[in-house]
Amino acid sequence: MNIEQIFQSLQKGKISPSKAKKLLSLYSIEKIGSIAQIDTGRKNRKGIPEIILGERKQLLDLKKIIKKTLSKNNEVLVSRIKKKDYSKILEFSKKNKYKIKKGKNTTALLIYKKNIKKTGGKVGIIAAGTSDIGVGEEARLVCESMNCDCLCSYDVGIAGLHRIFPVLKQFVESEVSAIIVVAGMEGALASIVSSIADVPVIGVPTSIGYGYGEKGVAALASMLQSCSLGLTVVNIDNGVGAGAAAANIANRIKTKSTR
Template sequence: MEIHDVLESLRDGKISVPKARKLLSLYSIEKIEEFAQIDVGRKYRKGIPEVIFAERKQLDEVKKIVQKTLVKSDFVLVSRIPKQDYKKMLVFVKRNKFKIKSGKNTTTLLIYKKLKNTGGKIGIITAGTSDIGIAEEARLTCEAMSCSCICTYDVGIAGMHRMFPVIKKFIQEDVDVIIVAAGMEGALASVVSSLVDVPVIGLPTSVGYGYGEKGVAALASMLQSCSLGLSVVNIDNGIGAGAVAANIANRAKAARN
């Protein structure tokens, strides 16, 4: 029974307060053997789904967490799956008859039984093709949170003329927030923020070399931006950028409704 079903049953007098309390307690923490405690109620409490960081987990552990989570939830994000485990994970998902959304240049997966598309609208833009994987991670997070995304990639300031049709489209589509993924010096986030009247989430990526390599210059540039309305997440934190953007977009959609 989902949380809204519990609350409706309580309202209609079909269940008692102690029964409702017991049912709601099931949406707290789910322990899996001795290696994981998953926050199955997070999406109801925060609007952000459970995310499994798979990078340093054993494949069998990830599978058990996915199965347990999808008993209580309609979807789960699995981020940074090791490349040697990625195909095996796809086989596991199909064998269990779950649905799946993947992304270009990323091993992050959105595994689900059903998804809604009832949230806000988000624009996602990257400076270069090397930034796409991190942007796709953000997209999958936004879609897990019921948002629709308009994505345009490889429009950095090295050819700034490419950017203006994209910004025009974002304005025409009335996006609620924009995510800008950029490496090197990360200047695209400041430029985009200076042209729009919606919140912009700067997503620095670890693309770059030499002085300020591995995203350090991009992060510093975004943090010191002169353009107001720009917020910044950590280097390569596509999940974090998507979560913040989707929360903003969903609140905007709720306010309009």
């Protein structure tokens, strides 16, 4: 019995409130042998779907987790799939008649059964350089899994600062509720956007960089030390965390505005 069926049965008096509570609690966690415990109730509880970190999982285990998750939920996001397994997960998804959304320069996949409606808020996503696009795309997939509409603009870093102004103008006109800024090297773009935008800005330092402060350390330090108010920072390459935070903000604002 899925969640909708539980509520329908409760409404019709077929089950008691205590029985419904028990069924809902059982529904919220799915155990797959000794491999994983899936939080199948997260989307209903927090608005964030189950997200699977694929980089250290065996292909067979990953398939089992995806299949079990989609037996209870409409969508699942799989991040950092091993490159050697990426095409195999695509084949597996098509074989099971799942729908797929891919991202540029990333092995993350949004796998779903029914089309995900864009009933949430709007999020703007900016990547400073082409090397940062993969992290930005991962954030986009998370936002879209949370029903958000995303406006993306890539390769608009401070090496050519004039490129950012038309983008921000578009974001203002489209009334985005949060902006994700993905940047490596010194990560200065996040501070600049935060100093201009009147919405929350989430900075994502990426591991693009070399020499002193390599692997995203300089970008992280720069964003954390920013004197621009309104900037929140997530961990290096954490597109998933940035997407979830931005979508939560945008969806809460959308909910408030429609009441």
